[in-house]
Amino acid sequence: MMTGLETHEDWLKGRFGGRGAIAARWLSLAAAPTFAVMALVAALAPADMICGAMQGPLSLQGMVPMYALMSAFHLAPWLRLFR
Template identity: 85%
Template sequence: MSDKITSIVGARPRGHGEAVARILSLAAAPTFAIMALIAAAAPADMLCAAMQGPLSLQGMVPMYALMSAFHLAPWLRLVR
């Protein structure tokens, strides 16, 4: 089990909690991206749809997209 976690996180962590934190940090960006896709595919409430334009920055989709972008740092460190 320890070797499997080490291969996922890259460097050998000091403790189990550190490995879990690193895995969770890698899970944040894809989770928010999936939530943005689900929110975009979900039918909008009629009242909310009437108040928003086609390129509006209001709503859940832009929020999840921004959260996904802000949580990309662990992925960029992993690639680098």
């Protein structure tokens, strides 16, 4: 009997033909390095190219700290690989 509720795994199997969990795993591993590279690019780019209101390289305002925090928050899949 179908209740209309499905688990996340059921949805991934139906949506991606059984390869959804693999795709989700690769995407979760891609997030942290992508944000780390974006933080480096934002730190090395000229300030006027990114944002004219940047206060300085060590300021907590701007794109560099945001990308660094996003990279840190997305480290969980990498940490699971090493436990």
